[in-house]
Amino acid sequence: DQxxxxxxxxxxxxxxxxxxxxxxxTNSMFDYFLWYKxxxxxxxxxxxxxxxxxxxxxxxxxxxxxxxxxxHLSLHIVPSQPGDSAVxxxxxxxxxxxxxxxxxxxxxxxxxLAVQP
Amino acid sequence: DSxxxxxxxxxxxxxxxxxxxxxxxxxxxxxxxxxxxxxxQGLQFLIQYYNGEERAKGNILERFSAQQFPDLHSELNLxxxxxxxxxxxxxxxxxxxxxxxxxxxxxxxxxxxxx
Numbered sequence: 001d002q003x004x005x006x007x008x009x010x011x012x013x014x015x016x017x018x019x020x021x022x023x024x025x026t027n028s029m030f031d032y033f034l035w036y037k038x039x040x041x042x043x044x045x046x047x048x049x050x051x052x053x054x055x056x057x058x059x060x061x062x063x064x065x066x067x068x069x070x071x072h073l074s075l076h077i078v079p080s081q082p083g084d085s086a087v088x089x090x091x092x093x094x095x096x097x098x099x100x101x102x103x104x105x106x107x108x109x110x111x112x113l114a115v116q117p
Numbered sequence: 118d119s120x121x122x123x124x125x126x127x128x129x130x131x132x133x134x135x136x137x138x139x140x141x142x143x144x145x146x147x148x149x150x151x152x153x154x155x156x157x158q159g160l161q162f163l164i165q166y167y168n169g170e171e172r173a174k175g176n177i178l179e180r181f182s183a184q185q186f187p188d189l190h191s192e193l194n195l196x197x198x199x200x201x202x203x204x205x206x207x208x209x210x211x212x213x214x215x216x217x218x219x220x221x222x223x224x225x226x227x228x229x230x231x232x
Contacts, residue, residue, distance in 0.1 A: 043223030103219050104173045107159035
């Protein structure tokens with residue numbers, strides 16, 4: 001049962017343009033959503049998060065949008081740079097059971113972003 | 118460099134064998150998490166430890182076990198290995214792992230190949 005889905009396995013964008021990565025979720029019991037970036041032979045690196053009570057969070061070139069009614073999350077990268085080429089994972093944190101005292105994450109399958117110079 | 122170290126980087130072994138993966142968290146982090154990434158899959162949460170105690174469990178097989186030691190490093194033990202256990206195993210750490218937002222920092226992973 002895949003609760004967090006990234007339906008696009010890959011995306012190609014020209015340098016300087018906007019990259020939009022999408023993610024859908026099927027469970028409303030998440031309190032945080034986030035994006036990780038992963039280069040080959042490295043572990044995932046945290047990019048940006050958003051609380052379930054917000055609809056937008058911005059950090060430099062990266063903006064995450066949350067549409068709760070559509071159960072949809074997106075990451076916008078503007079402008080895209082060749083160094084942004086990586087696999088991007090969407091993840092969500094379920095509301096915990098130990099009175100909220102858990103931080104486990106549910107990950108999507110990732111989208112490979114290629115930014116062409 | 119996230120500050121999380123994992124050893125070994127690569128491990129090749131045979132079916133039926135047992136292996137131990139090791140993780141050292143970032144200095145000061147009390148929580149350690151283990152994730153498994155099989156081919157073309159997302160990362161699957163296995164287990165979380167906080168300050169030596171198990172805090173949360175995911176879809177971890179009974180053949181797998183983990184522990185966190187007093188110096189906060191963690192080991193993931195995989196036994197009676199099967200071909201399907203071949204995967205990347207990531208360790209992550211965070212300061213607390215509790216209610217507030219607490220970023221997880223990932224190690225570079227251990228690639229396990231079972232032949």
